[in-house]
Structure formats: C-alpha cells, structure tokens
Amino acid sequence: MLRGPPYPEILEARKEIEKHIIELLDMDFIRNIIHNETVEVTKPILMNFHDGNSRLGGDLRELKNYTKADRCPIPRITHPLDKLENAKHIPRMDFMKSSHQNA
Template structure:
C-alpha cells in the first residue's frame, strides 16, 4: 500500500519541528528504528534537499523495555491539500449494496 500526500506550494524550503533533547543512546535507538523502516520499505528516503525535516522523531519507551518511534506531523498538515473526496457514508453504501441483490 502506498500513501501520497499532495503538498501545496509554495511552502517554506525547510519545515522543522522544535528539536527535543535526546541522549546518545536514544539517538542510536531512533536510527535503528528508522533503518528498520527503510529496510522493509515502509518509509523511503525522498532524496530532496528542499524539505529537510517535517517532524522531530521522538522515542517512546514501554514498560517491557521495547520502544516505539513517533512523530508530531501537525506542521505538515498546514501544507497538505485537503481531500476533496471524503469516504462515503456507510449507510448510503449499504443501501446501494442492498439494491444490487
């Protein structure tokens, strides 16, 4: 499955979030998560220099010792085109399917 976000132009050349302070161990863990996501093609390097960062990565540690990589994409929302084709209403879709029987 691929997801594309249409971004309105013009947008600032660099979208940067406020960096969170991180320790070296956390930075290594963040890089490990990013490399895993790159390896399974869940994310990809866009190779553009016009957008450096959209979000600052944040590492959330769970009680069992595992961690999760998160990000705050509210800044990106300002530059994303709105979806003009909303998801159809479920009752309407079910009515149409019922008539097809």
C-alpha cells in the same frame, strides 16, 4: 513548515531512534530524501513502553496548520472502547509499523 532541528535526546535514545529508522528503511516504509527534494519532515519521537520496547513516532502537532477540517470524520472511538471496559486481556497490536504511530 514542519522542518526543524530534532528534539534533544540522550545518546541511548538517539541510537534507538537510528535503529528504528534503519529498520523502517529496510522494510521500505520510509525512504531517504533527495538533496533538493521539497518535502515536509516531522520530528521523530521515541515512545517507550513499560516492557522495555520502544516505537518511533512523529510529532505532527504543526501539521494542523496545513490541514482542513473533514466534513465526514471517522466515527468516534468511544463506543468500541466502552465495550472493552470489562476485558481481562487487551492485546497491543502494531500492524507492521504503519503510519498511525503518531504522538
């Protein structure tokens, strides 16, 4: 089961996590859980960037206990990344805080 107590965080990080959660609730990307609803919940992780911004992600390491291997996995990312080897500028994209933001 993925439920459990959150990781210990300092007060500033907790406030930042709450800010991200409220923002995601306002954007309807996440929702509140009903009292007796049976769902799996991941632990939130705050990922800080060098420029001072942060992003909220989820710790999905325990999820592999519930998943099956895909017979047709997505293509490897190494080929497109090799093309970026000599790039001078690479933008950081955040596609509206989608669910791919996992640690």
